Amino acid sequence: MITIRPATVADTATIVHLEMTIIDQMEIPMVAKLGRDNIEQLLHDSALADDTARYSHTHATVAELGGAIVGVAFGYPSASEPHLDLTMQRLLAERFGELAELFPDVETLPNEWYLDSISVAESARGKGVGTQLLAALPEVVAAQGETVIGLNVDDGNPKARALYEREGFVAVGELMIGAHHYTHMQRDLS
Numbered sequence: 492m493i494t495i496r497p498a499t500v501a502d503t504a505t506i507v508h509l510e511m512t513i514i515d516q517m518e519i520p521m522v523a524k525l526g527r528d529n530i531e532q533l534l535h536d537s538a539l540a541d542d543t544a545r546y547s548h549t550h551a552t553v554a555e556l557g558g559a560i561v562g563v564a565f566g567y568p569s570a571s572e573p574h575l576d577l578t579m580q581r582l583l584a585e586r587f588g589e590l591a592e593l594f595p596d597v598e599t600l601p602n603e604w605y606l607d608s609i610s611v612a613e614s615a616r617g618k619g620v621g622t623q624l625l626a627a628l629p630e631v632v633a634a635q636g637e638t639v640i641g642l643n644v645d646d647g648n649p650k651a652r653a654l655y656e657r658e659g660f661v662a663v664g665e666l667m668i669g670a671h672h673y674t675h676m677q678r679d680l681s
Contacts, residue, residue: 493620495627498551498563500539506551506563507535509610516645517669521583521593530593533582541578543571545594545607552631554611554620561615564624565607568637569599596668603641603677604632625658629680638681643673652676 498506511531514522522530537544544550546565554562567575576594583589599605606628611620632640642660644652652674660676667673 492556493561493618493623494555495623496553496555497631498548498553500548502551502553502560503538503548504535505560506548506553506565507531507538507546509560509563509612510534510546510565510608512610512613513608517671519593519669521589521591525587525589529587533579533586533593537576537579537582540582543574544578545575550607552624552627554615554624556615556618556620560612562609562611562620562624564609564628566605566628566631566640567607568635569601569603569605569641572597572599572605596666598643598666598668600641600664600675600677603639604635604637606640606642621654622658625654632680638679640678640680641675642677643668643675646672646674 508531511527514530534546538547541547542549550565550567552564553560576592579593583593609621609624628640642655644655655676658678660678662674663677664675665672666675
């Protein structure tokens with residue numbers, strides 16, 4: 492049985508590790524330059540140091556199967572986007588002398604709660620974990636006073652797009668994030 496719950500600070504290492512699956516796919520230049528392990532540590536440390544960080548437990552909902560975390564969804568109100576990476580930027584500069592941003596692209600549209608990512612452990616794929624995380628989000632979003640969920644789906648991932656469409660998301664725009672073309676989708680909860 493899959494259990495969906497808010498993440499806790501104790502989940503940080505696991506949820507950041509799950510997120511790295513998506514980071515790997517994004518082909519971010521800073522990851523290639525500094526190394527995957529350094530970036531994972533940076534995301535972990537910024538999440539622990541700052542509850543408003545992009546990958547803080549405060550932005551995460553987790554899925555558990557057999558007592559183990561097998562999935563995570565990260566999201567936040569679009570108004571938060573400009574401030575999510577301030578601690579990470581500081582740590583990048585202090586540790587590596589890097590002033591470039593890890594995530595330089597704007598990903599959200601105004602007045603939406605943005606689903607930054609959903610990541611499911613390889614061992615749990617095909618078991619409905621992603622679908623159950625998506626199904627839990629309207630309650631999470633409503634508790635934060637938001638009425639629209641937005642997300643970006645890589646055009647090279649038709650299975651993900653089909654899942655989002657089944658869950659009521661519709662395409663509202665297109666954008667580039669890094670070197671990948673994405674479709675921006677929204678689901679109105681009102």
